[in-house]
Amino acid sequence: MRSFVFLFLSLNVAAHAAVRLASPFTSHMVLQRERAVPVWGTAEAGERVSVSFGGQEKSVVADASGKWRVDLDALEASGEGRLFRVSGSETAEPLVLNDVLVGEVWLCSGQSNMVFTVSKSAYKWAGVTNEAQEIAAANYPQIRMFTGEAAKAYEPQARVGGEWRVCSPETVPGFSAIGYFFARDLQKELKVPVGIVTLAYGASCAEAWVRREALAADEKLRPMLEKFDAEVAAFRALPKVSTSEPAEVRSQDINAAAAPKPKAPKDPVQDQHNATVMFNGMIAPVIPYAMRGVLWYQGESITGGAEGVALYPRVQTSLVNDWRALWRQGDFPFYIVQLAGQNQPSNRPEVREAQATVLALKSTGMAVATDIGEEKNVHPYNKQDVGDRLVRIALANAYGKPVEFSGPQYAAMSVEGGAIRLTFSHAAGGLVARDGLLKWFEVAGADGKFVAAEARIDGDSVVVQSADVAEPKAARYAWVNFPDGGHLYNGAGLPAPQFRTNAVK
Structure with missing residues (x-):
């Protein structure tokens, strides 16, 4: 009996004192290369914790709340799965993670x-x-x-x-x-x-x-x-709402329509x-x-x-x-x-x-x-x-x-008669209408009302105009919820994001 009690107490102490790693640290993990790597967790207050990996060993004493942290020095990239070992002065068995890259x-x-x-x-x-x-x-x-x-x-x-x-x-x-x-x-x-x-x-x-x-x-x-x-x-502050069935059901209520169950507040x-x-x-x-x-x-x-x-x-x-x-x-x-x-x-x-x-x-x-x-x-x-x-x-x-x-980024606009010329950065390889035509360009006059515009590519710019807007003041592109097809791309195959030239700064 004394042996059993001793064993029970020993197991209890070991379980209480066991070093534990924080959530992201498990076998098969990847550690970030070329910068300090924080490693942290919990242990018995005052327990000395040692972390070993990649030829390094760092030690620290857990604080009064049992928290500890060490920082490994910057590591070189490695595709070799290695062991990551954490031991504690009050912990019987070290914690070992496998296959760490x-x-x-x-x-x-x-x-x-x-x-x-x-x-x-x-x-x-x-x-x-x-x-x-x-x-x-x-x-x-x-x-x-x-x-x-x-x-x-x-x-x-x-x-x-x-x-x-x-x-x-x-x-x-x-x-x-x-x-x-x-x-x-x-x-x-x-x-x-x-x-x-x-x-x-x-x-x-x-x-x-x-x-x-x-x-x-x-x-x-x-x-x-x-x-x-x-x-x-x-x-x-709400009282607890019971959603369980009542313990007893009166005989005259057997065929009555069931009352709706109260919904528990969320x-x-x-x-x-x-x-x-x-x-x-x-x-x-x-x-x-x-x-x-x-x-x-x-x-x-x-x-x-x-x-x-x-x-x-x-x-x-x-x-x-x-x-x-x-x-x-x-x-x-x-x-x-x-x-x-x-x-x-x-x-x-x-x-x-x-x-x-x-x-x-x-x-x-x-x-x-x-x-x-x-x-x-x-x-x-x-x-x-x-x-x-x-x-x-x-x-x-x-x-x-x-x-x-990046796809073509709107850079600037200029008015040329009844048209607007839109210039773009990230136009390497030329601007491209991958679907054969450009859609979703619009222009507006002084009244600020946008209408659909014809658009053509000219070098690293797009020229847009509409017969309904004689004196255009602003343009925009893809300003709809679902612009389907007719997008503007660059030679790298990347799309232009939506934009409006009259965006509020």
């Missing part, structure tokens, strides 16, 4: 188009173009993906569920399609391992991914937080439209996992109508700046996907214009997807082109490769 790490976040998986077997609304062929060819052991389990919370969490998985035809069906195609194309170019951390949730609003302190610091965004807090307080914390909840549940647990940059696809879910769209640039800017401040890796690359065309108000040009304001920030980029949308589908199946366009931006700007990364 070093290369490039990118975080993918946003809403359902980032969740969108390679196969529709994961989500019936997903599944990429040429799904079967893409899955069969996905034998890339140097690509790994960590997919965080969906989680919303009122306060920042320490952990998020998930594990790193090696890319193969067996695992890729559940990978974020954009994350996978980005990683595949990047790995082919750089010839180093690529890791993708996918933390995304369908129908989530941008403010849901921003922490409380950042929203509170902006007087225009603070009302979002105040509204949410008021809803939470009201919900928590917890606002579990609403992905509300401020901070996605940050708290999914982003906070992975900070400061070392990475190269972020890929962001969000914008279909904006609450508040026109006022919400007007606020979107502030929310987006707050998110970018605050994530950068929290990671403490400087102005890391932050590349977004501009919404694809769709015949829905959620994908209207004012939203895409609001998204494009991110380009005013350092080290940002925007992959245009207006031309690959589907009229009645908010989840276009062509994610290959989205991945390609994001990779081009990364190769040119994050890695200094000599590749064209």
